[in-house]
Amino acid sequence: MTHQNEPRVSRHYVLAAGGTGGHLIPAFALAAELHARGHHVALITDERGATIPGKPDYLTAHVLPAGRLQGKNPIAWIKGLRAIWAGRAMALRLFDSFAPACVIGFGGYPALPALLASTSAGIPAVIHEQNAVLGRVNRFLAGRVQAIATACPEVDRLDEKYADKVALVGNPVREEVLELRDQPFPAFGEDGLLRVLVTGGSQGARVLSEVVPDGLAMLPTALRTRLQVIQQCRPEDIDAVRERYRGHDIPADLATYFENMAERLADAHLFIGRAGASTIAELTAVGRPAILIPLPIATDDHQAANTREMVAAGGARSIRQEKFTAVELAKQIQAIAKSPEALANAAHAAWNCGRPHAATDLADLVEGFGQAPLMDVIRVGHGTEVSFKEQTA
Known part of the structure; x- marks a missing residue:
């Protein structure tokens, strides 16, 4: 978080989201907040995500392959892995030119290649979970990222061993709401x-x-x-x-x-x-x-x-x-x-139950990478504790 008398440093951030409005809406809200703070923001998404209404004009969208790993069909898994690997390679090339300070994923398979690329390149990564159950992709990435931002105080399938990097920020909503x-x-x-x-x-x-x-x-x-x-x-x-x-x-x-x-x-x-x-x-x-x-x-x-x-x-x-x-x-x-x-x-x-500071708190969280240590208040979302509930599949 930038102190009041500190000049802001313009940085580059990459948001990875796609598939549905549920993933894109909070990404757009974070993009607006980071842009207002003078940062440059890019979006990595899939073909469906690129058509979701509400994307700010200044947010450049990069469409990457994003395979899914579901079911028991080995051929489908091979195709999914190939698409994920191809998307990861494309994301690494983007990172070479864009040089992001942090990559923020909003869940769903379209976010996976970008987050795998960030961890491979040594770029700090944050995942944001909108639901009260940690999604499959976010569960896979939880051990690889530097911070896990949550929308709810109680999150199922979030292992307690990640407690030190969890921040309750809420789920950003549209400004008009x-x-x-x-x-x-x-x-x-x-x-x-x-x-x-x-x-x-x-x-x-x-x-x-x-x-x-x-x-x-x-x-x-x-x-x-x-x-x-x-x-x-x-x-x-x-x-x-x-x-x-x-x-x-x-x-x-x-x-x-x-x-x-x-x-x-x-x-x-x-x-x-x-x-x-x-x-x-x-x-x-x-x-x-x-x-x-x-x-x-x-x-x-x-x-x-x-x-x-x-x-x-x-x-x-x-x-x-x-x-x-x-x-x-x-x-x-x-x-x-x-x-x-x-x-x-x-x-x-x-x-x-509302968390109106979700966009600013999430921006503070990601903006903190490469700057002064985060204030403790961000870790608990304005004083609200996060609880963990590990469940078996």
Whole structure:
């Protein structure tokens, strides 16, 4: 961390991320912070990652091969290893010209070649884990990197032997979302509208389309007649969902994609949806109570783990998908929104789980390499301890 009277030194940093917005969004947030500090930043990603919206213009993207090591097919493993090795060689050539002070990986197989190259070249490396379960690539790299930045205070599959290099920083969110943190929770009185935001990720979720309209219809009249729903649906589901809401006489604004998600979140009193890392980070940054339905096929069931902190704090209710019925949804909504005070308390509990300094803390962490020793506060993320939970596969 640079002291107040020390001049900043412009350095080069490489971010390695790809595949999904869950990996790219925090990478973009860190890039913005490092760029604002006068550093030069480059991105290593895969072909899919290069198309994710939100990349800053100043962030040059380098697309590298990134193989996957999954399944039991030996031919697939050989192809995956060849792609990883080719990506590593390309990353080493980039490092020769770019000379990064540090390489920061955000998980996923597209980050693997760059991190292998950094450790081979003796370049300091940091990995950032967005979920409450250390991902497979990050588990493989944990012993090779200089620091492990986490988004959650409790991280499964993170071995205690790495405790000395763990820093709880949070999960960086988009600036337009972070700007909502100091705005008050939308007014919600005994007679006002109850605005419900429903999303299922970039492609929507069919189970939400099937369950949410009927669950909202089962609410007591005092709540049901005040509903205003905004829901993201899959293109093939949207007409049927619209008919369901029309049959229940519930006003609903439906779309397959919302560009102004920050504005939608700002107006919402209650969120219903999946429990991806970026979703949790945004809900807690803004302070919005939620009914969370973890994706059951998520690797290592990490979405269920992601809900722990919000649920324990009282800011969310979690329903496993096999138990996600209209009756259960109506029950949980009544529990969290039984009164304006209860909903406001849940919103404040969610807000307390937020880590609004995630981008700056992560930037402090990586910027510390080659400078003065890091301040102790960075190791615990503004005073919050990190706990470890090793699990067997």
